[in-house]
Amino acid sequence: MDQFIYQKEDFSLDQKELILEETIFHNANGYLGVRANFEEGYPDTYKTIRGTYINGVYDFTPMNQAEKLHGLIEEKQTILNVADTQEILLYIEGQRFSMFEGTVLGSNRILDMKKGITIRNIIWESDKGHRIEIKITRMASFVFQHLFLINYEMRPLNFDGEIEIVSAHKGKVSNFFDPSDPRVAGETFEYLHLSDVKVEDDISIMTAETSKSGIQICSLVKNQLESTVGRFVQKETEVTQTFTVRAQKGKKISFYKYTVLGDSIRSADVQKEMKQYLKDVVSRPVFELYERQEVYLKDFWNNSALEVEGDEDLQKAVYYNQYQLLSSVSKDAYGNIAAKGLSGEGYEGHYFWDTEMYLQPFFVLNEREISKNLIRFRYRTLEFAKDNARELGHSQGALYPWRTIMGKECSGYFPSGTAAYHINGDVAYSVVAYYLATKDLEFMKECGAEILLETARLWMDAGNYYQGKFHINEVTGPDEYTCMVNNNYYTNLLAQYNLRWAAKMVRILSTAETGEQWCAKMHITEEECRSFEEAADNMMLPYDEETGINPQDDSFMQKKRWDLEKTPSEMFPLLMNCHPLNLYRYQICKQADTVMAHFILEDAQDIDTIRRSYDYYEKITTHDSSLSTCIFSIMAARLGMTQKAYDYFGESAKLDLFNTHKNTKDGIHTANMGGTYMAIVYGFGGFRLKEEGISFRPVMPKAWNGYSFKILFEDSKILVRVDKKQCEFILENGSGKEISVYDEKYFLVRNLAVSLKENNAE
């Protein structure tokens, strides 16, 4: 069984399954994403989220606040559902093909993660008994980022007759709206207004303008049915092209539909550029398009595949997650990674801290160019972050938005949005991680250092000294079940790291060539550097003597503990059933917060404090956030609880494929997918990336026979392979490196094997 293939046989036509599969089998390449809707449609009663999205393309939409306090966000950005080019209708001897009419004699659905395509195979019989085999292949090309390609292969099984193919290009679209959901406004809103609809050179071309953001989106469709000429019908918002062919029993007919999407953020003359683009891809032999997709993915898997031996389901889930990371991430700095990737409209396509803390670890260690673009995205939006800081009363520095597409804050409820100042620390952390993995000073000068500096400046203004300690008040940590607290451990620890690294980077750069110039441009002085270091050295980090743990914030310990055992299961997720004030009053966590801080910056505390904290928080954490279990998995592994780590890992890995959070229909959970990766590499592998170098502390879950992963550190590619007995390190290329395994130092020249420890925790 090929674990790169995810397949469903005789798939269900149950509406709930289908809407879920729209997400699971969607096609995306980081630029565009198309949900896996049936080309031929569904019965009218079926709920479907029919969508095509472009990374970074947005419109503004009003967000009314119940009370108009100064500075509250009243306009947000939203991802757009752009032109619908999925529709293809087949008429078999006059009867329209549908999964819900005639007879489906067999069907399956396939995601092939090596070929980068999805396939739908159907054997269908019409009411009159005409039997036909249909194979629908879809691809969002990783190589040709603007291209989405559909191929229909049709083979009459028991008849000669007429097949009509009607391929549509629809410009009238709107975002998903569920009239049964009271949380959504009373009507759909059309963000896109078609400004140009035409057919030119057998290509249908539509140009649409967003209602407020001033973005042009161009969609082009080219249909090809061997040498047949199709008839165009052009309406106000729709172009169809109809092909009629005489089909012969047993003989395949192959139909191609090329969609090219472009936007004016990336193209100066989008229509012209996309026309040229389409002509270029159409001019290539189609096998080349497929082949280059396969080559691209071969490189990808070769570069970064996580292997798990001994658990087929898990291996598949791990591949799936990794594949979706690649599908979701923008390959340029105009986009980023939305919480739901390009698979749906959940969270309105916003980018969160997920990028830096859950997704960058994968890209930093495997796909450096992507990693750089994610940082460039933050750099590109730095001015908005500065404006945001001013709006919040800070006289200096930049505060990144909690959720955004184009750089402006979109939080509707600021206590668990804008107040999450840790986003600044998260962004800085990812810059440092990139630096630690690459030592790429050029990139630091290009943008990384400035990000470090402006985020550090924000902390200096947001915090203040009190009784000799540097306090950061009124912020919200990762755990949104407690908001606007003082000295959130996670936030302060990251702020400390951010301040230290800002100073350190300034010192590194100021000694480098052109460094002085850079410092002058940044108006950075030695005094400011020292003020960063002083604040970092005196950072308030809550510690509770009685329990010996790090409290989540100053006042966490004085609150009542929520009794999770007595909470009925239908109360979860608690946020759906409890007033925020109720949650805020208790010791109850939505997700890893201090535990996460102990993972990412483990050296701030001794291992006993970390262990006690883990034990303490585990009892009051609901994991109502999909960002939680992977962190608990990592820390369980770190603390020698391998079986527990394995259980948490399973929850994380299977989240989307098994729809365990029951909302995968709205899109995949990209952060959790990154978390799955982290749980293997940082959790079981015990990998850490620090200033001192890289280190490992591998453990092996009982259920597995082995696992492996790869790390690109500086110029060196290292394959790490763990089995029941030992851990092997193989230098695939690059120079020899010092590595630490179970706190022992080794110099890796070619390969190295270290015996596995039963218990890796001190």
Added chain:
Amino acid sequence: MDQFIYQKEDFSLDQKELILEETIFHNANGYLGVRANFEEGYPDTYKTIRGTYINGVYDFTPMNQAEKLHGLIEEKQTILNVADTQEILLYIEGQRFSMFEGTVLGSNRILDMKKGITIRNIIWESDKGHRIEIKITRMASFVFQHLFLINYEMRPLNFDGEIEIVSAHKGKVSNFFDPSDPRVAGETFEYLHLSDVKVEDDISIMTAETSKSGIQICSLVKNQLESTVGRFVQKETEVTQTFTVRAQKGKKISFYKYTVLGDSIRSADVQKEMKQYLKDVVSRPVFELYERQEVYLKDFWNNSALEVEGDEDLQKAVYYNQYQLLSSVSKDAYGNIAAKGLSGEGYEGHYFWDTEMYLQPFFVLNEREISKNLIRFRYRTLEFAKDNARELGHSQGALYPWRTIMGKECSGYFPSGTAAYHINGDVAYSVVAYYLATKDLEFMKECGAEILLETARLWMDAGNYYQGKFHINEVTGPDEYTCMVNNNYYTNLLAQYNLRWAAKMVRILSTAETGEQWCAKMHITEEECRSFEEAADNMMLPYDEETGINPQDDSFMQKKRWDLEKTPSEMFPLLMNCHPLNLYRYQICKQADTVMAHFILEDAQDIDTIRRSYDYYEKITTHDSSLSTCIFSIMAARLGMTQKAYDYFGESAKLDLFNTHKNTKDGIHTANMGGTYMAIVYGFGGFRLKEEGISFRPVMPKAWNGYSFKILFEDSKILVRVDKKQCEFILENGSGKEISVYDEKYFLVRNLAVSLKENNAE
């Protein structure tokens, strides 16, 4: 000069002045309120808030939350603008009378607070030179609560000719909407739908239904022009009656327009009852209506007038404020006192803690029946308060809504709304104050004790013990520039008082007749009583060793101090120019918070702590709330800073008449009006009402020659008169009472004089 008369000569026709006077000269009686709009209207370009309101009559209206967290309020109540019966058009020999056409030869506007009427006098000349004197008298009857009466006296000065009077009754009304205000939704909404419009027995009758709250409102108009018969014209939503008379030079014509308003909250068959009501009032000689108004007010002033000698402006402002208290307060338990009384739509007609902490002090000591009804209102809505507590996750007790009309919470932004749990303590405090002033155990059994009990139960669930202390976390105190804090001093102190008094009242009642029965009904046990006392005894009350003050909450001292001196004046009020997170991060106060706690429960701290706290908070308080300066005035007086007390008092007293907060157009500030009263009685008079009895500590502002006030304590009416030398106490009726003056005990039999101390502070 009669200080019960507030008069404007040749009043301005500037639009901004007029809209302000709509508030200042409004007519209200606690049941209904009519803004002082010109009967004949304004030019189209003028902004006017034309309104008639009924206390306690509301509709529901949606309030969308930007993010839909569980339990957030999505529907609020709003006061309604009901039928418009103000319009009276005059045609003088064919020309329509208007202040903006023809020539106004003279005019004034009068509020007569002894007669309980407003008057508009105009001498007007038409374009053709017809000169006429018009006197318009309006009255909202205190005696006949459903009646609003307009009288026109017209005297042709230089002509004989035709006068036409067109009196309208308009059913198509909507709440005020300002298209230039971006904070208001895009269109007006008609809350009222007319279900019946008719003319019967020369009375026009309209019945309207609210859109959602299921309330019927009935308005009836009866016009009388001596023996002239008017012609009715009935349209879908409007009835007019036109009278034509031959006027003779020098001879007065008198026209009366009776409006009767009723509602189905108070009347089972509102139309029938109001028809009868109107017939009754019309059948009385009109002078009786005016006379009874005057008698009612004579009693009122006699009972409670605050006298200030030596400052005419202030005296007038003091009378004005007192008059508005009477005009604003509901005389039954179906209404309460809206933040803006019945003078406008500001704060949507909601009732706040203002009632208990700023308005009840006046009523408790002067108008006992009104005071009882205000408590009954809270009792009537106790079930909603229990529901509210459940919604917020509390397993027991009641939590009163921060803002409401019918009992359900209406806060749009819960951190400075719902989270203000001190409302519970405020309600309890007012119950105790009523009890201390009356010793009325019957009323405690009727409703007071149950309120004390259910509010106390809430604290037990909201708080928790930590390290031996009872903590109350995640609440907002009076100062909304810091939200959702732990152990707000004001809140905890009131909670302590609430808990103690709940236990005490249970013990008192359980020894009284039928007491056992009551305890059984309330399911109150000795154990629960003890738990109240234990929590009260161990209540966490923040104290800072370093400064020797009571910090506003646990973490107040660790925040940065806001530099008020460096803040440009255009930044105030800060809430209009600063993001909440910005304010929350600083030591900066919108209003008295801890200082207020030190006023209402002064025995919790020694006077030095109180003084240090006062000094500390004064420097960081903006008084951006109208509830602040009166409290600072009281505490300045208490601490011997009489001049400062006087200055704060002036700010408080003149707020509306001098429009110092620049928003009196939206309505008067009732709480501040109560605060003015408190500043004299509690501030300069140093009056306190405690379990131990009543006490005084009078001081005399330099600018005054004297002041006096009255107190109804138990069965005794005491007149307190202070001059430059002494303070006189006169027992007007009732039994002798022990009183304390400057901490000395006296027994007041008939009268008593005590020399004034230069400095009353220890």
